[in-house]
Amino acid sequence: MNNHYSWKKVLQDLQERGVEEVLLFITDGLKGCTYCLFSIYPDAKYQSYFVYISHNI
Structure with a gap:
């Protein structure tokens, strides 16, 4: 099952x-999450979470 469908x-x-x-x-x-989010909840705002990247540096 691909991510978009899931x-x-x-x-x-x-x-x-x-x-x-x-x-x-x-x-x-x-992957595939943002497209599906906006197709079901078009007024939602989206933000990427990058804190984990800075902790691994």
């Missing part, structure tokens, strides 16, 4: 459970 199913499940709006979505660069 994320779409996860986000659709959240929507079906009653999540009507996402204000901010933060990930560490998960």
